[in-house]
Amino acid sequence: MCLATNINCRTPAEQIAGWLKRTYPDDAELQVSHETIYRTLFVQSRGALKRELTEHLRTKRRIRRPGGRNYRRTDGRGQLVDVVHISQRPAEAADRAVPGHWEGDLILGKGMSAIGTLVERSTRFLLLIHLERIKSEHVVGELTRHVQTLPDQLRRSVTWDQGKEMALHANFTIDTGIQVYFCDPKSPWQRGTNENTNGLLRQYFPKRTDLKPYSQADLAAIAAELNGRPRKTLEFMTPSEKFAEAVAATR
Structure with a gap:
């Protein structure tokens, strides 16, 4: 320039x-x-x-x-700036043609406790992330740590809502190479895969539940249970099976 x-x-x-x-x-x-x-x-x-x-x-x-x-500390979660709108997300993410595009959100519980949820759009594979607090530094740090365990080919994008916990989304992109796309305000249908999965998770975590006692091991066990359920949309394969196929294709 x-x-x-x-x-x-x-x-x-x-x-x-x-x-x-x-x-x-x-x-x-x-x-x-x-x-x-x-x-x-x-x-x-x-x-x-x-x-x-x-x-x-x-x-x-x-x-x-x-x-x-541009980065004001109010409730500890910062402010969203320089967001990339979901309309700019690649077509391959929208039509689920290529694995590696994820949708993310927080499930909130009693006393501002929270769990991070990430769902892969193509396979419906779920990752649950234990969070000690919802400040952006912590949420983005934990999110980064988890996605860095994935193969590079399955780390293409993340779609998030307008939650302030992603105020440091630029840091996430820098550290992982994954672009974050943001939905319109109050438009949960734009990340419907994650929204539907969060609905299933409410069977395990009813509203007003204190989420802090759930360890990462507890969350991994719950994610494994959901990932082991056959899905009609996957022709009755499980998310784990579809995700394993996607991982094998990267080798």
Whole structure:
């Protein structure tokens, strides 16, 4: 970008973004936020900038941390900024043609206790994530740790609602290479696979249940039980069987 605009390559991203807005006020396609510039650089480097790029940053940081007014701490979950809308999600995710596209959400219980849920759209395979708290740092950290156990070919995208627990979604994308797409507000049908699975999970976790006592081992056992149920939509195969097929295809 700096070469195309004759801007010095040491110019801070925020100044580049401002210059583009002033120079092309009527062309949104030629404008970009400074957060997007930084996120693109870090994502392309899979989590950490190369040494030669780092030298051009004023802070010399190799890991990107959202800051300033765009990341406000209110209830500890932050604010959503620079979201990528579900309308930009690849067609292969929408039609379930390719495994590796996931839908995620939180199940909330008594006293702000919560469990993270991730469902793969093609196979309906479920991952349950034990959460000690719902601050974005913790939720994104645990989500990252779990998806990093998956084969690369089954880590294509995650679709989430407008929950503030994903305020640090850019960090998740940087650390995993997985793009997060966000639904419209109050539109649970846009991640219907996850919504239906959460309904099944309420058999195990009725509303107002304290979810804190459930360990990760407890949750893994419950997920295994649901993953072992034959599904009509899978021609009466189980999610575990379909997911095993998908994993085998990556080898």
